[in-house]
Amino acid sequence: MSALARLEPAQGIAAMQAINITVINPLFMAVFLGTAATCSLTCSLLGVSSFFRWHQPGTAYLLLGSLLYLVGTLGVTIVFNVPLNDVLATVEPDSASGANLWANYLANWTLWNHIRTAAALAAAASLMAALCY
Template sequence: MSIWFFFLCQFSVVGYALLGGVFLAFSDFIMRSLAHTSGRGGIEVMQVINREVFRYVFMALFLGLVPVSLVLAGYATFVFSGAGATLVALSGMIYLAGVFGITLVCNVPLNEALARMDLTTDDTQRFWTNTYLPRWTFWNSVRTTACTVASALLLLGLLRMAQA
């Protein structure tokens, strides 16, 4: 195994785990805490979070792992063989579908809908309580699981490849 691929795998294990931790925090206690505020307070905080997330390390890591995951999946598929290579390839595909894909298809549309809403209306409060909180948190929990699985599969794949 080339040294650059080995280091890329190690970086990705850590990256997947870090993102999974952020997603876990939201699913475990941040969204629940926002639900216990006045609806207006939770909505306002989430609107701010959704604007601020674009400016920091999270977004660079989240987006940066897309091409990295493509490289992991492709390189493991076409250059290596065996169970370890399969696990490495699966880890990249799980990140792409279960984290990046779910974000684009499920979480982002909810964030965009919330961003357009007026904090003072009853419709916004109903959307927040009946739609946004349960759906966003569910899909975020899927992302948490996908990050965790991708990280674990990649670590196991590396171990299997090292043993081969």
Template sequence: MRTFLVPGLLWFSAIGCGLMAGLYYAFSTFIMTALGRIAPASGMAAMHAINVDILRSSFLPLFLATTMAAGLLAVVGALRWGEPGALAMVAGGTIYLLGMFGVTMFCNVPLNDALVAAGDGTGPVEIWARYLKEWTMWNHVRTLSSIAAFALYIAALVQR
């Protein structure tokens, strides 16, 4: 059983990171651009609806499970430092926890909360312009972090 635990976590984490990277990539490359091209009130209302619905979807369990698996892999890699793939596990977990989870909690979520406080399109247009710029910038970080962790978990699997 133990011989399958680490490879199973690596596969789960690689797939989870890949799915998260794809979602964030879509937001970074065209969703936020499209929302920015429509009227601010409509864009704000659409983003608010997305933020509500994403928490009710399968996104949240995947988000949380992948984050926990990344933390576990970072610890396992540190405890098995001399083994093949350990450095990739530690690096992948650290990058994912800081660049995806940390950025989400300390950057994107507060911006989402500020958008809610501004109202569904009734807040100042400046809030929407700032939101689009800052949220997208931090989303780029989440995208790149998820891609990097995905690649590192695949490298760890290959090295093992």
């Protein structure tokens, strides 16, 4: 995103629009959705099971890691990043509204991407801590 921010708004918008179109392909979607589905199912099962085994060591880490992944990674992607991409797809790159949108898009998309990344790292750390028990 830092590289795209250095471009003129019309060029940055066009580049991001091209990225968002190009990434929608069978291989990427299979890997992205397959991983998301597998992790979501696993984290959902771990989260629910943690309530039934709360007395066992490491269970809090299982619950925390599961919630961090489901809410902080998958939830943020669905609720924030994808809608931002959808709005960006509707603007003309060289329009005034596009330039206004671009500044907000860069700030918001980057913020939510950092939150998503931090949540994924924290989820992984928490789930690894659970394994140590």
